[in-house]
Amino acid sequence: xxxxxxxxxxxxxxxxxxxxxxxxxxxxxxxxxxxxxxxxxxxxxxxxxxxxxxxxxxxxxxxxxxxxxxxxxxxxxxxxxxxxxxxxxxxxxxxxxxxxxxxxxxxxxxxxxxxxxxxxxxxxxxxxxxxxxxxxxxxxxxxxxxxxxxxxxxxxxxxxxxxxxxxxxxxxxxxxxxxxxxxxxxxxxxxxxxxxxxxxxxxxxxxxxxxxxxxxxxxxxxxxxxxxxxxxxxxxxxxxxxxxxxxxxxxxxxxxxxxxxxxxxxxxxxxxxxxxxxxxxxxxxxxxxxxxxxxxxxxxxxxxxxxxxxxxxxxxxxxxxxxxxxxxxxxxxxxxxxxxxxxxxxxxxxxxxxxxxxxxxxxxxxxxxxxxxxxxxxxxxxxxxxxxxxxxxxxxxxxxxxxxxxxxxxxxxxxxxxxxxxxxxxxxxxxxxxxxxxxxxxxxxxxxxxxxx
DNA sequence: AGTATATTATC
DNA sequence: ATAATATAC
Numbered sequence: 001x002x003x004x005x006x007x008x009x010x011x012x013x014x015x016x017x018x019x020x021x022x023x024x025x026x027x028x029x030x031x032x033x034x035x036x037x038x039x040x041x042x043x044x045x046x047x048x049x050x051x052x053x054x055x056x057x058x059x060x061x062x063x064x065x066x067x068x069x070x071x072x073x074x075x076x077x078x079x080x081x082x083x084x085x086x087x088x089x090x091x092x093x094x095x096x097x098x099x100x101x102x103x104x105x106x107x108x109x110x111x112x113x114x115x116x117x118x119x120x121x122x123x124x125x126x127x128x129x130x131x132x133x134x135x136x137x138x139x140x141x142x143x144x145x146x147x148x149x150x151x152x153x154x155x156x157x158x159x160x161x162x163x164x165x166x167x168x169x170x171x172x173x174x175x176x177x178x179x180x181x182x183x184x185x186x187x188x189x190x191x192x193x194x195x196x197x198x199x200x201x202x203x204x205x206x207x208x209x210x211x212x213x214x215x216x217x218x219x220x221x222x223x224x225x226x227x228x229x230x231x232x233x234x235x236x237x238x239x240x241x242x243x244x245x246x247x248x249x250x251x252x253x254x255x256x257x258x259x260x261x262x263x264x265x266x267x268x269x270x271x272x273x274x275x276x277x278x279x280x281x282x283x284x285x286x287x288x289x290x291x292x293x294x295x296x297x298x299x300x301x302x303x304x305x306x307x308x309x310x311x312x313x314x315x316x317x318x319x320x321x322x323x324x325x326x327x328x329x330x331x332x333x334x335x336x337x338x339x340x341x342x343x344x345x346x347x348x349x350x351x352x353x354x355x356x357x358x359x360x361x362x363x364x365x366x367x368x369x370x371x372x373x374x375x376x377x378x379x380x381x382x383x384x385x386x387x388x389x390x391x392x393x394x395x396x397x398x399x400x401x402x403x404x405x406x407x408x409x410x411x412x413x414x415x416x417x418x419x420x421x422x423x424x425x426x427x428x429x430x431x432x433x434x435x436x437x438x439x440x441x442x443x444x445x446x447x448x449x450x451x452x453x
Numbered sequence: 454a455g456t457a458t459a460t461t462a463t464c
Numbered sequence: 465a466t467a468a469t470a471t472a473c
Binding site: 385391 | 454455456457
């Protein structure tokens with residue numbers, strides 16, 4: 001096998017990725033150099049947890065492979081041709097995702113490689129079923145989740161590949177260090193790397209999966225799978241999870257399988273309709289009146305910084321800012337608040353989430369925002385407006401989640417923390433609600449009526 | 454995977 | 465009186 005360059009996009013997506021692993025293993029067995037050339041990392045403070053996870057993940061991978069990975073951080077359009085030339089590479093493998101979307105950089109790299117005598121391969125899909133594979137009998141894509149999920153289950157998925165064999169690598173000789181990681185808050189971030197991912201999966205299957213269906217909605221407890229970040233960085237392949245789930249029975253296994261199906265479904269939607277990343281799938285609902293201007297900007301800032309006066313919203317936004325992760329239930333609540341209570345476009349919130357989330361995935365994030373906004377594939381016959389107080393009381397009944405992330409409310413006991421404005425002595429330093437939920441809900445319903453008419 | 458209101462069940 | 469269930473938007 002000739003010398004080979006492997007370019008992985010910002011998301012590694014190597015682990016258990018059959019095509020990529022086969023190519024990497026073959027190259028490694030021949031003693032050729034394999035490389036990771038990455039997009040420039042977002043080094044703003046906002047990306048801190050993400051940069052941290054990526055660097056730790058790469059180091060773990062390097063360690064598991066004997067410490068001989070050549071890792072470069074830089075613009076792939078420049079770095080891939082440079083490295084390919086330096087090692088006389090005849091092949092370049094690109095791990096592409098989402099098909100039409102995201103091909104832009106690939107094409108730029110491809111263009112930069114023309115005339116260098118290299119063969120370009122696109123390999124790998126970080127999904128259980130590759131986007132575009134599950135189709136209706138007339139070959140058209142599914143537009144609704146439930147029929148897709150049935151076809152997805154019927155389609156089935158390959159078994160995950162085995163872990164890579166022991167490999168012998170040429171010594172790394174690159175001097176470029178990793179990007180500096182911005183100062184991170186003093187909280188525990190999840191461990192990075194394949195071993196950590198598999199440990200998390202085992203720990204989840206050993207217990208939490210039993211009550212996953214309900215506990216996953218409790219931000220005050222550790223009831224989620226915690227696997228999203230590992231999926232994001234390719235430390236765990238969905239097929240690995242599905243293979244393990246096959247050995248478990250029950251509603252918990254069914255629920256996680258369904259979540260993985262959502263992930264595949266939204267990637268599939270993006271594959272077929274790449275414009276859906278930032279354009280509303282339902283143009284009519286997407287045309288709803290939104291607010292802009294200085295007052296809207298102030299409200300956005302209050303939302304992003306966690307100062308809306310609605311405790312569950314503020315707790316979520318502060319958790320996101322602190323650790324680059326937010327509980328999924330709270331993601332829905334905070335997203336609903338931005339769109340339905342503050343009347344801001346969903347794209348603004350989606351962009352902020354992508355900027356901050358360590359597990360932020362284009363397809364899942366943006367299509368879930370469309371779901372919340374009512375512009376997505378899910379055509380509910382009613383307008384979903386999350387009530388932040390009801391949701392808080394229901395899913396954080398004791399208020400423990402709010403107290404953990406909103407220190408101004410730490411002294412308020414029990415579920416009353418979800419409506420501090422009703423307390424005889426509202427705590428100092430915590431803002432009053434910046435809008436009245438009941439009034440804004442009516443406003444949203446009225447604006448929906450405008451586009452429905 | 455929503456919310457508000459009405460109805461029925463349960464203490 | 466409060467909780468579970470049903471229904472409409």
